[in-house]
Amino acid sequence: MDIFTGIFAYKFINHALIAALLSSIICGVLGTYIVSKRMVFISGGITHASFGGIGIAFYFGLNPFLGAAVFAFLSALGIEYISKKGNIRNDSSIGILWSLGMAIGIIFIYLTPGFTPNLMSYLFGSILTVSSGELIFMGVLAILIISFFFIFYKPILFVAFDENFAKTQNAPVKLINFSLMALIALGIVINIRVAGIILVMSLLTLPQNTANLFSNNFKTIIIYSILISFVGVMAGLGGSFWLGIPSGASIIFTLALIFFAAKVGNFIFLKNKRKQK
Amino acid sequence: MNKPLINIQNLSVGYESQKVLENVSVTIHPNDFIGVIGPNGGGKTTLIKSILGLLPAWQGTVEMHIDKSEIGYLPQFNPFDKQFPITVEQVVLSGLFGRKRLFKRYRERDKSHAECLMARAGVIDLKDKAVGELSGGQMQRTLLCRALINKPKLLILDEPSTFVDSKFEGELFEWLCELNSEIAILMVSHDIGTISSHIKTIACVNKTLHYHQSNKISAEQLLHYNCPIQIITHGEVPHQVLASHKH
Numbered sequence: 001m002d003i004f005t006g007i008f009a010y011k012f013i014n015h016a017l018i019a020a021l022l023s024s025i026i027c028g029v030l031g032t033y034i035v036s037k038r039m040v041f042i043s044g045g046i047t048h049a050s051f052g053g054i055g056i057a058f059y060f061g062l063n064p065f066l067g068a069a070v071f072a073f074l075s076a077l078g079i080e081y082i083s084k085k086g087n088i089r090n091d092s093s094i095g096i097l098w099s100l101g102m103a104i105g106i107i108f109i110y111l112t113p114g115f116t117p118n119l120m121s122y123l124f125g126s127i128l129t130v131s132s133g134e135l136i137f138m139g140v141l142a143i144l145i146i147s148f149f150f151i152f153y154k155p156i157l158f159v160a161f162d163e164n165f166a167k168t169q170n171a172p173v174k175l176i177n178f179s180l181m182a183l184i185a186l187g188i189v190i191n192i193r194v195a196g197i198i199l200v201m202s203l204l205t206l207p208q209n210t211a212n213l214f215s216n217n218f219k220t221i222i223i224y225s226i227l228i229s230f231v232g233v234m235a236g237l238g239g240s241f242w243l244g245i246p247s248g249a250s251i252i253f254t255l256a257l258i259f260f261a262a263k264v265g266n267f268i269f270l271k272n273k274r275k276q277k
Numbered sequence: 278m279n280k281p282l283i284n285i286q287n288l289s290v291g292y293e294s295q296k297v298l299e300n301v302s303v304t305i306h307p308n309d310f311i312g313v314i315g316p317n318g319g320g321k322t323t324l325i326k327s328i329l330g331l332l333p334a335w336q337g338t339v340e341m342h343i344d345k346s347e348i349g350y351l352p353q354f355n356p357f358d359k360q361f362p363i364t365v366e367q368v369v370l371s372g373l374f375g376r377k378r379l380f381k382r383y384r385e386r387d388k389s390h391a392e393c394l395m396a397r398a399g400v401i402d403l404k405d406k407a408v409g410e411l412s413g414g415q416m417q418r419t420l421l422c423r424a425l426i427n428k429p430k431l432l433i434l435d436e437p438s439t440f441v442d443s444k445f446e447g448e449l450f451e452w453l454c455e456l457n458s459e460i461a462i463l464m465v466s467h468d469i470g471t472i473s474s475h476i477k478t479i480a481c482v483n484k485t486l487h488y489h490q491s492n493k494i495s496a497e498q499l500l501h502y503n504c505p506i507q508i509i510t511h512g513e514v515p516h517q518v519l520a521s522h523k524h
Binding site: 032036038087154155157158160161162164165166167168169170171212215216217218221 | 293329330331344345346348350352357358361362363364367368371372374375406407409410423427
């Protein structure tokens, strides 16, 4: 019995470790783009709207991730479409899809007969129960995102910085934006498993803003974000074991602590530097 | 006459339901140096956007005899996100976009060309700085380097002197005159007075376009065209005219 629990513990810690690493890579890269392009609230809208897909999938007994992915992707496109064609303010259309997705999710989960297992794990995340299949998906997505950013680094950066100028240079602006939206939607959905719908936004913003305190270079911010995120996720996981609190919240709290510590450190450093001058 | 670079015929264009330009015709030839003047909201930037293909024409045509990427474009400063993590050198090199394949690396030649331009514009010492650390004038100079690195056949400048200090303004116009021996320049400006000695022709834009085949703004011309702009020239005819076109 002892040996069995030992192996079991080993395996699930291992899973959590790999999930933390892959999640840090995915969020580190995508988050840097999201933060630089000021798309944090679009990402929040996509995240919450995907709950509608989870609800529908529960109701029809499908894979919740499939539902979430479809909803995330459609809402990503929907936000842009509604703002442009519908003549609705961008932040309003985010708000509309954000709450509409949540409402659809709640309705379908309410209608689903019986108990809905794992519901809490979608809302608050549960890195310790990530399955092997999900890890494989995360791994494939991480490789896809890294290669995409590696190959198209310059176009991604230039289109994000100045879309109009990129258009005058015949850059495939629409294709690049569309591909990035698709990657963001998938990245968000898979990270719901780690941090939960309510908290996933912080994985995409806190490490990046911490990294941004130390660098103004897009590439460097990506690398720092991945490192900060991995350290934060592991420390948060440790804290959740130690204090017996939910892992998602513990991870985000740790990342926020790192950010504030870095901010204060940075502030004192800059103040001293100014004094010396 | 040289073969034209761009030929605009009876162009009407606007945003959503509001028409901004109506029935505009103008031809840009190599070695032209056109000053585009007119009141705010008169359609100067709209004209530029149609030339750059950023706005679809409602009516009429914009006939291009050069590729879009052969136009160097210096936009107005305001639409940028100052916190975007990108360095001065990266911004300048991004001007090569139209030439390079998407994932090609820069060559040494590209980098030294960029350095050459940055040195001339006086931003070489800032090359590794993020754009957020630049002043408005420094940003404008950086964007000018970006517009020039692709060796354009036509350079379009939207209010280049807004943020540039008077010392660089002199250098800028000297540089532009030098460039003008090889390329055409189209420059939007609200105060044509300071540049009128450098430009060759004037296009007055206020919903429609009036083309003046000279850089001298005479009292007679102004009377005739009724250009609704504020002009302060250094010539014999100092004046301020603030009327509108009657059509």
